[in-house]
Amino acid sequence: MSDTFVVVGGDAAGMAAASKAKRDDPDLDVVVFEKGEWVSYGACGLPYYVKGEIQSLDHLVSVTPEEFREERDVDLRTGHEVVAIDPDDRTVTAESDDGEVVQSYDHLLIATGAAATVPPIAGTDREGVYTLGSMSDGKELREYVARARGGESLQQPDRGPACQYLETCTGPVGIVGGGYIGIEMAEALAANGFEVHLFQRGDAVLTGFSDATSEAVADHLREQDVVLYLDAEVEELAGEDEIEAVVTADDRVPVDMALLGTGVRPRTALAEDAGIEIGETGAIATDAYRETSAPDVYAAGDCAESTHVVTGEPAYVPLALTANRHGRAVGQTVAGTPTEGGGIAGTAAVKAFDVEAARTGLVGPRAARTAGFDPVTETITAKSRAGYYPEGGTVTVTLTADRDSGRLLGASLVSEYGEGAVHRSHAIVGAITEGATVADLENYDLAYAPPFNTTWDPVLVAAKVLSGTLR
């Protein structure tokens, strides 16, 4: 009899694992339990759906449930919520409208993902308070936008400052949190004519990026008429049934709606109840093959820890590529070829209106010191293309290295959208993953031609300057 591979959760990690396992070992029985109706969707695209640049939620789905069932021969059971895992009996229990099923497994993948956090403040349950963690969240937000615009169709105007395209601006909205979701949603809502107020608890947006990047993005948000509140701890989302204002220690800002973009937390309850080890980060602990403390039980994606390529320590950075890659690695392992999915570098990218930014590795001094390094940082701003070339802007690059070893630890980059901060970060991901020094990076023979960069690409300029500081 052939083995059974059971997957809990049908998004990136789960479906990548299911598909890969079945493709590599067609004899395997692959069963996926997904509590919702959507599988394998690009949640990263939700802000652009709300913005109106994507016309249907279906466009975010890379593979449909029918395709998984019919073309990939995966026994996908949507509408099935797994309520218990028994690692001793090697079974999971799932509930659906049809009742309860107990499914035995030979290999199990927990891919339960993460949930948008709701901060512990008053009023988060008021009408008009949204999060953006799921497809249905995206649907609700888009419906809100359409309603607020009086049913006007969501045709995406050109990018630009809020309110300039519409005859009437729609009412003020509040965004709590200046991370990726907060910033992408600021763009999405401003493009639809909303007056956007963005509240960030710390003194900078984009925590984890360099100060230079955060400041460049903050300046640009202001240029785009986003009203930015830094060091602004939100105390209450005030109102009656509906939200009426965002309240901080200093302000009471009237709003018609509020979006919570305050991060995510891993969904670990199932694993915890089954006695599976949870790491210090709060996510499910795994080894390099994503196997948990329970034999033949794997965890991957937004519910699980990864290993950081610079520190070598467990880290929790729930992003799409890692979920996809680790899911795929588990599928390959289960199908008979043990595969490590690789570490994470904490790399992330974001578009904020007409600016793009990326970060990777250890950027701020605190993270580097915690990991035992003595960080030295330099920030440079350089032209993104040859100075004489008719197009172009600037790229600001922050590089951090360890003083003694010269080892490159991390970077943060920002540029105008299209001027390459994000793709340039690719070079640095490679360097930090390979344990390269700043001097190594300085000598990389990067491509050069006037329409793409200066003779020394801004990344090399930054390496040259930091190298000088370290000498």
Added chain:
Amino acid sequence: MSDTFVVVGGDAAGMAAASKAKRDDPDLDVVVFEKGEWVSYGACGLPYYVKGEIQSLDHLVSVTPEEFREERDVDLRTGHEVVAIDPDDRTVTAESDDGEVVQSYDHLLIATGAAATVPPIAGTDREGVYTLGSMSDGKELREYVARARGGESLQQPDRGPACQYLETCTGPVGIVGGGYIGIEMAEALAANGFEVHLFQRGDAVLTGFSDATSEAVADHLREQDVVLYLDAEVEELAGEDEIEAVVTADDRVPVDMALLGTGVRPRTALAEDAGIEIGETGAIATDAYRETSAPDVYAAGDCAESTHVVTGEPAYVPLALTANRHGRAVGQTVAGTPTEGGGIAGTAAVKAFDVEAARTGLVGPRAARTAGFDPVTETITAKSRAGYYPEGGTVTVTLTADRDSGRLLGASLVSEYGEGAVHRSHAIVGAITEGATVADLENYDLAYAPPFNTTWDPVLVAAKVLSGTLR
């Protein structure tokens, strides 16, 4: 008495060395002999000057002779041609309109650059035959374009197919050679309304790039109404005083002018005459510090060899970044801090109308086999941004690796202009420089967000596919 550092040649390598040496050791006497009037100019920008996107040759100059003399305290002698080097006496002899000078040196840098080659065919001396190796070449070509257009000002129209902007197309022109210069000049001339005929000796443009890249660029050139002749050995540039036709075995194509873009050869005569060793590549041989066979005599830039980071063997790839970096390293060494300038990866980038391409490392099977590898290659085409994102195109990535070790050897990428083939090559330069395997690259935690790429960046998709082939 302070040391004297003499530099022969005032372009990228020479002026980088002079500036860096003087900055690091202000007591040093730094003397630069340059036979022309221009120093430190961006020859890579010449096609865009001819095109009309850059309005003055001065804009290509990064530092003027006055700035070198007055701000950087470099004794720059333009109009001085060095005619002899005597490594035993440690002197160079230079000629100028004022006569001959003999200058002694403690350290010498030969930075004589490269000259555009003129193929050994009849008619290259006819009027209307141009090369593009120097500022004066650029000036002549621009004057030709202006004359041919009846003195119409060179306002750059939007990019697009030839002849669509002007009321009358100007007469056919021939370009001999389908490398960077040939292709960039095809764009420059087509944008000015010329009917462009491009002749390439081999069966593909962009020798050294992958077949997939070369074909994509060739297809695009044809889309832009460039008439492409492959496998077309030019036998004669026919005519009376003026060129009238490009003649191949198969064709006789009437043209009003012809541009030779058939590569460059290192200017080594001075070094050879001085008994300095020339490498097998035909360029001046150096060690890792760019020191030649003569003590305290360095060579850098387009006249010198470099070491290839993949093969570890000498290679001749005359490009701007290497010239700049090696010149700077020599300056630093001469000023007392011995510095290796690093190897080269043979990285190059080119824009061809609305397409961009890059290559790095060992791409074709022949180069890899010659270096002792057993090459395996895969080519993929993938979306440049999330499929659901409203903007975007495709990136085609060719990756080559060694079968036994899995070591990544090289890559070639092509995309629409702005879709990131060039900046994406940065990741691969790092990987091949660090000796990474394809499996290593596959696990790089590259930045992802829908406006910039798919969850698996096309570079990772290529690594994943090649990894599968190698397994």
